[in-house]
Amino acid sequence: MAFIEIKNLTVQFMKVNEDGSEVPGRKALDDISLEIEKGSFAAVVGMNGSGKSTLAKCLNGLILPTKGDVTVDSMNTRDESRLWDIRSRVGMVFQNPDNQIVSSIVEDDVAFGPENLGVEPAEIRRRVDDALRRVGMYEQRNKGAHMLSGGQKQRIAIAGAVAMRPECIIFDEPTAMLDPKGRESVMKIIKELNSEGITTILITHFMEEAAEAGRVIVMNAGRVLCDRTPARLFSDTEMIERAGLELPPFIELREKAGLPSDITDIEGLAAYMRR
Amino acid sequence: MIRDITLGQYYPADSPVHRLDARVKITATMLYIVELFLVKNFAGFLIAAAALFAVIALSRVPLRFIFRGLTAVFLIIFFTLILNIFLTDGRVLWHWKFITITYEGVIRAAFMAIRLVLLIIGSSILTLTTKPIELTDGLEKLMSPLSKIGVPSHEIALMMTIALRFIPTLMEETDKIIKAQQARGADFESGNIIQRAKSLIPILVPLFISSFRIAQELALAMEARCYHGGKGRTRMNEIHFHRGDAVAAVLLIGFLAVIIASRQLGSVL
Amino acid sequence: MSITVKNLKYIYNKGLPGETAALDDVSFEIEDGSILGVIGHTGSGKSTLLQHLNGLLKPDSGEVWIDDACITDGSTKLVDIRRRVGLVFQYPEYQLFEETVAKDVAFGPRNLGLDEDEIQRRVRYALDLVGLNYEEIKDMSPFEHSGGNKRRIALAGVLAMEPKVLILDEPTAGLDPKAHREILSMVKRIHENEGMSIVFVSHNMADIASMADKVIVMNTGRIVLEGTPAQVFAHSEELAGMGLNVPPAREMTDKLARIVPGFKSEALSITQAAADIKAFINN
Numbered sequence: 046m047a048f049i050e051i052k053n054l055t056v057q058f059m060k061v062n063e064d065g066s067e068v069p070g071r072k073a074l075d076d077i078s079l080e081i082e083k084g085s086f087a088a089v090v091g092m093n094g095s096g097k098s099t100l101a102k103c104l105n106g107l108i109l110p111t112k113g114d115v116t117v118d119s120m121n122t123r124d125e126s127r128l129w130d131i132r133s134r135v136g137m138v139f140q141n142p143d144n145q146i147v148s149s150i151v152e153d154d155v156a157f158g159p160e161n162l163g164v165e166p167a168e169i170r171r172r173v174d175d176a177l178r179r180v181g182m183y184e185q186r187n188k189g190a191h192m193l194s195g196g197q198k199q200r201i202a203i204a205g206a207v208a209m210r211p212e213c214i215i216f217d218e219p220t221a222m223l224d225p226k227g228r229e230s231v232m233k234i235i236k237e238l239n240s241e242g243i244t245t246i247l248i249t250h251f252m253e254e255a256a257e258a259g260r261v262i263v264m265n266a267g268r269v270l271c272d273r274t275p276a277r278l279f280s281d282t283e284m285i286e287r288a289g290l291e292l293p294p295f296i297e298l299r300e301k302a303g304l305p306s307d308i309t310d311i312e313g314l315a316a317y318m319r320r
Numbered sequence: 321m322i323r324d325i326t327l328g329q330y331y332p333a334d335s336p337v338h339r340l341d342a343r344v345k346i347t348a349t350m351l352y353i354v355e356l357f358l359v360k361n362f363a364g365f366l367i368a369a370a371a372l373f374a375v376i377a378l379s380r381v382p383l384r385f386i387f388r389g390l391t392a393v394f395l396i397i398f399f400t401l402i403l404n405i406f407l408t409d410g411r412v413l414w415h416w417k418f419i420t421i422t423y424e425g426v427i428r429a430a431f432m433a434i435r436l437v438l439l440i441i442g443s444s445i446l447t448l449t450t451k452p453i454e455l456t457d458g459l460e461k462l463m464s465p466l467s468k469i470g471v472p473s474h475e476i477a478l479m480m481t482i483a484l485r486f487i488p489t490l491m492e493e494t495d496k497i498i499k500a501q502q503a504r505g506a507d508f509e510s511g512n513i514i515q516r517a518k519s520l521i522p523i524l525v526p527l528f529i530s531s532f533r534i535a536q537e538l539a540l541a542m543e544a545r546c547y548h549g550g551k552g553r554t555r556m557n558e559i560h561f562h563r564g565d566a567v568a569a570v571l572l573i574g575f576l577a578v579i580i581a582s583r584q585l586g587s588v589l
Numbered sequence: 590m591s592i593t594v595k596n597l598k599y600i601y602n603k604g605l606p607g608e609t610a611a612l613d614d615v616s617f618e619i620e621d622g623s624i625l626g627v628i629g630h631t632g633s634g635k636s637t638l639l640q641h642l643n644g645l646l647k648p649d650s651g652e653v654w655i656d657d658a659c660i661t662d663g664s665t666k667l668v669d670i671r672r673r674v675g676l677v678f679q680y681p682e683y684q685l686f687e688e689t690v691a692k693d694v695a696f697g698p699r700n701l702g703l704d705e706d707e708i709q710r711r712v713r714y715a716l717d718l719v720g721l722n723y724e725e726i727k728d729m730s731p732f733e734h735s736g737g738n739k740r741r742i743a744l745a746g747v748l749a750m751e752p753k754v755l756i757l758d759e760p761t762a763g764l765d766p767k768a769h770r771e772i773l774s775m776v777k778r779i780h781e782n783e784g785m786s787i788v789f790v791s792h793n794m795a796d797i798a799s800m801a802d803k804v805i806v807m808n809t810g811r812i813v814l815e816g817t818p819a820q821v822f823a824h825s826e827e828l829a830g831m832g833l834n835v836p837p838a839r840e841m842t843d844k845l846a847r848i849v850p851g852f853k854s855e856a857l858s859i860t861q862a863a864a865d866i867k868a869f870i871n872n
Binding site for chain 1: 557
Binding site for chain 3: 496497499500501502503504505507521522525526529530565
């Protein structure tokens with residue numbers, strides 16, 4: 046069984062009419078079935094409003110299915126008694142670095158998750174120190190959160206998820222509000238965490254980030270438009286157009302220069318040019 | 321600019337004062353404030369100031385940090401001085417047209433100013449040496465007897481944690497919105513009181529929407545990190561009552577006795 | 590309109606401990622009808638600089654000239670400055686507040702004290718400029734639109750003041766690739782049709798390279814590099830040292846130039862880089 050299994054997942058929010066009555070609105074997710082394997086790295090892309098964030102929030106029970114099921118490590122998100130088990134296994138990092146930090150001091154914020162799980166104080170201390178070292182923020186542990194840059198805040202948010210010792214972390218557009226340096230540092234940490242065995246789901250608008258993943262899930266109007274390796278997705282220009290995406294710079298360069306599609310990186314291109 | 325507000329700011333250091341149990345510090349600060357209003361003469365203030373500066377020296381918080389907090393409330397202190405000097409009846413020291421300065425006025429103004437300064441420094445020592453989380457944890461523990469009669473002490477403490485955390489964020493947000501509307505030609509300074517109140521709508525509506533969005537996002541982030549109320553929650557730094565805390569408590573009671581004794585010295589000196 | 594900035598200096602926390610120069614001796618010029626790109630990491634002084642260009646902040650010393658009017662000498666009325674210089678902040682959709690789209694866009698022109706006919710003309714003109722259908726959306730709430738369209742409405746709110754200089758602070762932040770392209774081509778169209786001077790701040794170096802006539806690079810409150818995109822992006826190492834990068838096309842051709850003997854390219858766009866690589870292979 047895959048780590049996360051999504052079967053016929055449909056989410057339909059209620060819409061409030063002007064007279065106050067509620068009627069079913071548009072389907073945010075429409076009959077989605079997917080499997081996420083343990084240790085894998087999946088990117089989710091698609092236009093704003095295509096259902097990416099809703100999908101992410103279904104994976105740790107922040108949103109429950111209207112129809113269908115989501116199971117995490119064999120636990121159904123509808124099973125309320127397992128909700129905290131699910132959320133401790135599937136951590137989440139959101140887009141806005143400011144609005145997900147709870148405590149004023151860095152290390153106190155990182156401790157928030159383990160504290161909620163009822164972990165022993167000495168063990169929380171170990172986890173917090175370890176998580177802060179993994180994101181390279183140990184030196185700043187006593188600083189005020191509002192004194193940090195956006196990229197640093199986002200690393201604290203990642204540490205907060207890591208300190209819960211999750212098996213999977215969902216990143217919901219973690220770099221959208223960062224400058225180039227912040228983006229680079231956050232992407233580096235995401236890749237490191239994945240290589241250490243954490244199942245990674247990355248929602249992003251940046252195609253060069255999606256290209257780092259093992260597979261790319263393309264969403265459109267609440268449905269999965271396609272689910273492929275980056276190499277196969279980005280060689281399908283018609284699909285890119287249809288989903289409102291763009292090519293990562295390297296692929297765009299290769300296509301515009303009319304080079305064979307088996308060249309997948311700069312080193313490959315260099316070798317081709319030297320021939 | 322907003323980043324430099326000292327009110328409620330923590331100064332990280334390893335000192336005997338930092339290590340004290342937050343409950344002891346909160347109680348001590350509250351008692352200290354009460355004592356400031358019990359003081360009747362300059363001798364009492366001298367004792368209170370000496371005690372305060374002993375604590376500051378022990379806390380290893382640089383003096384300039386403490387005085388920076390004072391600059392923000394300088395105007396309040398100044399007006400207290402002025403009002404007390406000119407508006408107190410008594411023995412006339414100096415008189416010019418309608419301005420009269422009395423002996424009692426000068427004494428009273430000095431008392432009020434000293435009280436305010438000591439009060440502000442005293443309470444900023446609490447926040448400078450106590451991490452926000454310890455402060456709110458301490459309050460939660462102090463209030464916990466009240467939870468038996470239905471006071472949600474954990475929730476109140478968490479609300480304070482979040483409020484402290486989001487003061488800078490919301491101030492920045494407000495600053496951004498004001499500037500954005502100013503860039504669209506908004507004028508908040510002219511017109512009568514109704515026009516001015518109306519001119520706040522372009523700030524208040526976006527601010528309300530932003531606060532709501534922030535609250536929603538924060539609630540989601542907290543849920544994703546398994547927050548489900550105070551039940552079964554542990555703390556990274558449990559509050560423990562140490563020997564140092566006992567010493568501090570004894571010193572505090574001694575200080576209280578000295579202050580009360582000082583009242584016997586008379587009403588001025 | 591041209592903008593001239595002379596020796597601008599702005600100090601945070603003046604007279605307090607922790608006093609820092611947020612802007613330190615900043616001078617530059619924007620020629621009439623050109624696009625100036627501004628880059629720099631968060632906290633480099635970009636936002637402080639932008640706020641000086643329309644009088645939201647007053648410098649401690651130095652001058653800002655819009656054509657032949659000095660806006661920093663205190664005699665210029667703020668309304669007159671804002672009539673000339675429109676500033677669109679990051680995530681401008683967060684400033685929307687009115688019940689209807691038309692009322693929100695009318696907020697700026699109304700503050701300028703224009704008569705009702707002129708206000709309505711401008712609302713129509715501005716919504717048209719950002720590519721929205723006036724008749725269709727004028728009575729809708731601004732909050733029931735998609736993120737990309739909310740941003741257009743907010744932009745229209747500034748354009749309706751008919752500024753001669755338009756300042757855009759990261760206008761594409763947080764948008765998906767399609768909305769990103771649409772906003773960029775909209776800015777280009779406005780620039781070409783209306784002939785405004787534009788100041789364009791972005792973290793996206795490819796956008797800066799394709800849009801700007803001239804680029805300034807800010808670091809710790811100073812301008813550290815200045816020139817055409819080609820000149821500025823030739824300093825890739827210095828930029829990396831400031832937490833910035835060069836357009837992806839340049840990054841790739843730089844890498845190739847290091848490992849492929851004889852290959853050279855100064856491409857800033859993918860199209861140019863592809864052409865250079867093709868030419869190299871065909872030789």
